[in-house]
Amino acid sequence: MRKLTGMLVAAALALGAGVASASAQTLYSTDFTNPATLGAGVAEVTTTGGGLIENVGGGIAGFYTGDVFRNATGGAPVGAPGNLSTWALSGLGVHDHLSVSFTAAFLDSWDSTDGAPTPDYLNIYLDGIQVLQLTSAAASGSVTVLGGGTEVAFGDLFDSAGGYYSHDRIVDMSTASSLTFAHTGSSFVLGISASGAGWQGGDDESWGIDNLSITASQSGGGGVPEPASWALMILGFGGAGAALRHRRRAAIAAA
Numbered sequence: 001m002r003k004l005t006g007m008l009v010a011a012a013l014a015l016g017a018g019v020a021s022a023s024a025q026t027l028y029s030t031d032f033t034n035p036a037t038l039g040a041g042v043a044e045v046t047t048t049g050g051g052l053i054e055n056v057g058g059g060i061a062g063f064y065t066g067d068v069f070r071n072a073t074g075g076a077p078v079g080a081p082g083n084l085s086t087w088a089l090s091g092l093g094v095h096d097h098l099s100v101s102f103t104a105a106f107l108d109s110w111d112s113t114d115g116a117p118t119p120d121y122l123n124i125y126l127d128g129i130q131v132l133q134l135t136s137a138a139a140s141g142s143v144t145v146l147g148g149g150t151e152v153a154f155g156d157l158f159d160s161a162g163g164y165y166s167h168d169r170i171v172d173m174s175t176a177s178s179l180t181f182a183h184t185g186s187s188f189v190l191g192i193s194a195s196g197a198g199w200q201g202g203d204d205e206s207w208g209i210d211n212l213s214i215t216a217s218q219s220g221g222g223g224v225p226e227p228a229s230w231a232l233m234i235l236g237f238g239g240a241g242a243a244l245r246h247r248r249r250a251a252i253a254a255a
């Protein structure tokens with residue numbers, strides 16, 4: 001099964017590689033220090049979900065520096081994704097795909113999926129569809145899933161808000177294939193949340209982002225998967241099975 005999933009991802013990567021990027025236009029870009037850059041006619045609304053702008057000083061040059069967005073909200077009750085942060089764009093012009101890029105920070109003592117208390121997840125949503133579920137082994141556990149992102153630093157990088165473990169993992173998500181996707185609508189919402197039965201939040205574990213950018217392109221050739229397709233490919237058969245079960249339940253409910 002792993003082999004087939006790998007083939008699906010490889011096929012999707014090949015499709016993504018064929019997308020022309022010459023016409024990419026910035027819709028929204030922020031380093032959380034300077035005023036955000038907005039594309040012509042584009043409006044943006046951030047819903048913090050308990051997150052704050054925080055300064056991490058020198059950080060990691062070019063990746064997680066100065067002012068950043070950090071969300072240390074715990075689940076309420078534990079494990080509930082009560083910390084959803086969203087960046088909603090409207091007024092988008094003609095386009096046929098979007099790309100989302102940011103630096104993700106897994107801060108303090110993440111317990112991964114096989115440590116304790118566990119699991120801890122970081123979830124990425126495109127228009128409400130979850131395309132990535134990431135985890136990081138820092139304090140306990142051994143599983144780290146970067147979801148196509150590229151790790152650029154790991155270690156005691158920040159003592160954010162007095163965190164007692166400071167095993168921070170910084171991941172460049174610009175290399176995550178699933179964050180380039182087919183899209184034509186005039187609005188778009190990026191959502192990020194933490195979840196999991198072991199999600200503690202606070203000084204135990206939190207997440208952050210920096211250098212968020214959302215760009216639009218008109219390739220004309222299509223070939224980029226929609227978020228729903230990415231969700232099935234990236235989450236693998238477990239995710240696909242859950243989606244099918246959900247669809248089946250929805251169909252039964254509608255009957």
Ligand SMILES: [Ca+2]
Nearest residue numbers: 031065066067
């Ligand atoms: Ca910054």
Ligand SMILES: [Ca+2]
Nearest residue numbers: 111117198199
């Ligand atoms: Ca935990």
